[in-house]
Structure formats: structure tokens, C-alpha cells
Amino acid sequence: MYGKKKDRKWSPYLAGALAGLLAIGSAYATTKVMGRTAYFGSTTAYVRAAAMIEQKILPVRVEKKEAFKKVKMKDDWQLMLVCGIFLGALAAALTGGAFEWEGVPPMWHKRFGPSESKRIIGGFLGGAVAMFGARLADGCPIGHGLSGVMQLSVSGLATAACFFAGGLMMSKCLHMEDNYND
């Protein structure tokens, strides 16, 4: 199904293992440089961005919001980490021949057809529900699934399990009739 296009990708085992090494190096470097150990995550960056945007539109409301205050609003490290993910992926895709404009992913296309607006609405709603859940669970698959599990955290392991359980239920419901092998 994959690999038809010239896409110089690496083994996911190798890329994952290197990401593990990067997480170790990053934990050490942030402790040395910032005096606190920072772990990979992305939820906080979204909260910061959301608060920054809302501040522009409804400045008074943001001040009052406890949930925004609770997040370390000065966590520039994570915000920059997320910006870096974009740049790193862009660089890898451009140099590796994997860059591709895509409005409707193949699996979505198969289930919901070629409509871009359908995909946009689906992506928007899915994203909103996902982030609401991630905020409630206090982390995403990177924060809990990678950083939490690496630290053998009970909440990390339990949340990662719930992420996949919820995902399995929903994806099975949506893609039940798909025949994968054609």
C-alpha cells in the first residue's frame, strides 16, 4: 500500500530509537541549561497559543480563566519545540522526497469520498474533541505516550492505554466496512 512513491524513509525502529536518544539528551540538556528537566509534549504549547489568540479577541476573559493560569504560560521551550517539529518535518520531507500536498488522506477518501470540505470539518471536529480530552488527561500521545511511559509513570501508561482504547473503538466504528487489502 505504501512505498509506491520515492520516499526515502527510515526504519521506524531506527527513527524511534533515535527519538529515544534525543529524549534522553534533551532531558539532560534542559536540566543543565534551564535548571529544570523538560520532557517532550505538545499540549501546553497549544494552550499557550490558544490563550495568546483569545487574548487578542477577548482580553478580559483570558485573565479570569483558571485553566489558562494553571498552565505554565512561560513555557517557551515547549512552544518552540512544537514550532521545531514543523520545521524538522518540513526539512526531512523536502530532502527525502516525501513532501506531498494532500487535502484528503487515502483512508479518509475511501470511507468519506473526495470532498475536501468534509475532511476539513472532520479534522476540525476531531481535533477539537481530541484536544479537549488531552487537556483533561493532562497530556497527548507524546507527553503521556512517550515522555510518561519512558518515566514508567502510572498516569502515562494508563492514559496511553485509554488513548488507544478510544481510538480503536472510534476507528473500528468509522472504518468497519473497509476492506484493507484492496
Place this chain on the structure above:
Amino acid sequence: MTEQILGLVTGILFGFLLQKGGVLRFDRQVGALMFRDMTVIKFMFSAVMVGSVGLQLLAEAGAITMSHTAMNGGAVVVGGLLFGMGWAVAGFCPGTAVGALGEGRWHALFVIVGMLVGAALYAEAYPTLKVTVLAWKDYGRMTLPQLLKISPWLCIAVLWGVGIVTFVWCEFKRV
């Protein structure tokens, strides 16, 4: 300023690896949730297996401090399941949505916008959630070795065992 640069450089390297690992695609993410395409699982398990050893060594040497979240029952179960359901539709998690956009998957932009709205909605709902779901049962911050009163290295060994069995299964099933 060093903090920002450090974050940016680390993010660039991480994004590069996410792309090279091939996990930034809708089909691979949803495929992982359905156990049809295990690329994402292979990537995550490999990272966690390597990372757990290094972090444990650094923590024992006193070079880093562990930092993870509390085991809040309601938050983990309700939030985790909600996230999973949204993930299956969106096809990206918050980190990979940004990476996917870098790979040219422009529909990920609307996932990102949705996520920003989700974060804002959560802030609206927080006062209610704080006295309901979040107040159900909080077991506090703990690690699996602390909970089971065993050596962290035993946990790491089990993690490696589970990882290797998963890898063998993946390769055997060719997923």
C-alpha cells in the same frame, strides 16, 4: 533566549525523526489505532524502550528530575477516551498534526485549528470539570515501580520484553 533556541533545535531534530519514521500520515495513525499498520507503534515502542533506560540512569545519577502527571482516575479515563475518539477522526495527535503540515498534508491545518478551539473550550469548561470529573479520584503522582514496590529496572526489563514480543508479532504479521 537559550531556552527558546534549545526548544527549537530539539523540536527540529524530533520533527525530522518523526517524518523519517513515517508516522506523520493520517493512514498510519488511524492504521495504528486499528492495528493494521504498526509503524506508529514501532516508533513509539522503540523510543520508549531506549528512553526509559537513559532517563533511569540519569535520574539515579541525580542529573535530571522525573516529571510526570498525577494519576487522576476520572481525568485519565474520560480524557484519554475522548482524546482517542477525536484522534481517530482527526488522524493526528497535537504534535504530529504540526509535523504533518510540514510534510504538506494541508488538511492537518484544520486539525490544528480545531485543537486550538478545543483548548479554549476546555478553559471554559474547567470550573465545572474541576468539581466533577477531576474531583472523582486522584491517586497522586506515582510510577509503576513505586506502585508495585519493585525495582524500576524490572519494569524496564518487562517493557523491553513486551516491546520485543510486539515487534516480532508485527514482523510476523507484516503490519
